[in-house]
Amino acid sequence: MSSVNERIAEAKLLPVIKLNSVEDASPLAEALIEGGLPIMEITFRTDAAEESIRTVSKAYPDVLTGAGTVTTLDQVKRAHDAGAKYVVTPGISNVVLEYCCANNIPVYPGACTPTEVIQVMEFGLDIVKFFPAAQYGGLSTVKALAAPFPTIKFVPTGGVSESNLLEYLAFPKVIACGGSWMVKDDLVKAGDFKGITALVKEAVALTKKA
16 A cells, blocks of 8 residues: 555645546546656546546556545445556545455545544544545645644645645645646547646646645
């Protein structure tokens, strides 16, 4: 699990991706690689998620491919069987966390309150997805949560963009930020993968300033 944690922390960015078509999975992976960000969280918001994870995992094994918006045990099993190297959840499901921990699947559960952070800690986890970040107070709330939970690290997601990325990353307890601004839906739908590569390069360059 530590290697996955380290790669996410090294990247400082976790692209959150929604794919409506499996055919877009490979060119999107190539766009991320070319942009210098070989990591992706493919969300279970569409029917194409499972097969997209399988496609990228087989064709691009060096890309750190994970499953996002995972809410059920069935999704965890399907994602893991498809080759997902980690799981991200929007909230806390004890069933999901128990399965992931028992099977050594890196999991990053969504948490935005002290009670939820404690629930995550009870599973022996120390990284949470702070989601939805903007709606729950952004960086000020992250800092408030970090005070009583000094061992917890955060991946803020939701409302993070190039305009506030450096502000988040400047806080030591934030190891990375999740976002979709560099993999915009309209660019994916238009097949503009060069445009995505350009945005990814800009995002990666921005993290170098952190």
